[in-house]
Amino acid sequence: MEAAAAKLISRDRITDAAAATLFGTDSVSRQIPEKFTRTDEVRAAGAVVSEDEAFELPVVDMAKLLDPELSASETAKLGSACREWGFFQLTGHGVDEAAIQRMKESALEFFMLPLESKNAIAFRGDDKFQGFGHHFSGGPSAGKLDWAECVLLLTQPVQGRKTELWPANPPSFRDALDRYSVEMTDLVRRLLRFMAIDLGVGQEALLGAFFSGDNAEKGQSVAIHHYPPCRQPEKVVGIPPHTDGLGLTVLLHADDTPGLQIKRGGRWFPVRPLPGAFVVNVGDILDVLTNGAYGSAEHRVVPHAERGRTTVVIFQDASVDGLVAPLPEILDGDEAPARYNSIGKLEYTKGNFIALGQGTRFLDSLNR
Ligand SMILES: O=C(O)CCC(=O)C(=O)O
Numbered sequence: 001m002e003a004a005a006a007k008l009i010s011r012d013r014i015t016d017a018a019a020a021t022l023f024g025t026d027s028v029s030r031q032i033p034e035k036f037t038r039t040d041e042v043r044a045a046g047a048v049v050s051e052d053e054a055f056e057l058p059v060v061d062m063a064k065l066l067d068p069e070l071s072a073s074e075t076a077k078l079g080s081a082c083r084e085w086g087f088f089q090l091t092g093h094g095v096d097e098a099a100i101q102r103m104k105e106s107a108l109e110f111f112m113l114p115l116e117s118k119n120a121i122a123f124r125g126d127d128k129f130q131g132f133g134h135h136f137s138g139g140p141s142a143g144k145l146d147w148a149e150c151v152l153l154l155t156q157p158v159q160g161r162k163t164e165l166w167p168a169n170p171p172s173f174r175d176a177l178d179r180y181s182v183e184m185t186d187l188v189r190r191l192l193r194f195m196a197i198d199l200g201v202g203q204e205a206l207l208g209a210f211f212s213g214d215n216a217e218k219g220q221s222v223a224i225h226h227y228p229p230c231r232q233p234e235k236v237v238g239i240p241p242h243t244d245g246l247g248l249t250v251l252l253h254a255d256d257t258p259g260l261q262i263k264r265g266g267r268w269f270p271v272r273p274l275p276g277a278f279v280v281n282v283g284d285i286l287d288v289l290t291n292g293a294y295g296s297a298e299h300r301v302v303p304h305a306e307r308g309r310t311t312v313v314i315f316q317d318a319s320v321d322g323l324v325a326p327l328p329e330i331l332d333g334d335e336a337p338a339r340y341n342s343i344g345k346l347e348y349t350k351g352n353f354i355a356l357g358q359g360t361r362f363l364d365s366l367n368r
């Protein structure tokens with residue numbers, strides 16, 4: 001993260017007062033303090049699809065993608081999920097179970113520590129990009145707090161890590177995240193190969209946008225979120241509506257609590273997490289790379305009334321020769337002109353942070 005861009009984010013450490021609201025033993029019965037009350041914002045965000053309405057968030061099976069007999073039809077399913085929803089659940093992914101288990105346990109154990117221990121890595125100084133505290137929330141919610149705590153860290157490239165901000169407690173954490181990060185790199189590579197087939201572009205082109213070159217702006221980061229239970233979930237926000245600003249996102253549920261919702265056709269669709277599956281979504285940069293063929297979808301988190309929820313979210317960054325731009329292979333003169341203006345990666349990152357602070361979507365400003 002370039003220092004000047006990192007300065008554009010403002011994230012706060014969690015105070016004793018906020019912690020008493022979020023985790024206090026009597027927090028469930030108490031009134032929600034003003035700082036967390038966002039009833040109007042929640043109401044204005046639109047209706048939620050009801051529990052019993054039948055709908056199917058696409059499920060993609062990696063084992064089928066890899067099976068020569070089933071690969072073509074499963075690749076088509078992957079493609080339609082990315083085009084129609086920008087989201088899917090991924091089963092049969094082959095990621096090492098022990099690595100997943102250790103990551104889940106380390107995340108859950110970290111959040112169980114007293115605030116003082118967690119604040120050992122609290123956001124500080126100029127660089128509010130990495131550390132522990134309140135997730136950034138600006139725009140219409142400026143001044144209000146999310147019903148959540150989170151750890152944000154750069155995980156790749158290894159030489160870019162600020163290891164001193166990686167939790168030393170629980171002792172398993174650093175090793176678990178290191179291992180998990182490598183597994184996620186492999187998983188993203190595998191997925192991109194099939195996305196390239198679906199898009200009809202060379203695998204080198206798409207993989208190259210995510211992994212080639214020594215551009216330090218291209219890497220991987222993690223957000224580990226904890227949403228404590230909230231008796232009046234309709235009054236608070238776990239994470240406000242947003243699209244993910246990087247390339248591809250892979251989310252792991254550390255428990256089986258639902259809460260993630262995806263906006264489609266003006267309504268919020270709750271994700272019903274499948275045991276053992278990842279939730280994968282298209283980020284704004286993949287949307288641009290594919291010239292809008294794959295769409296990054298708005299999503300948010302609503303806390304659960306009785307159960308806490310913990311997620312481990314990996315973001316894989318991408319760019320083409322230092323630019324956020326449609327892949328040249330996807331464009332075709334007047335037949336398929338660019339739908340987005342190209343922009344330097346650093347300028348993109350800064351623009352994204354400023355837009356987040358204003359509650360707008362930077363991607364919209366790149367539309368041609
Ligand atoms: O925790 C979740 O379910 C979603 C988190 C998220 O949207 C994000 O970190 O960008």
Ligand SMILES: [Fe+2]
Nearest residue numbers: 242243244299
């Ligand atoms: Fe997100």
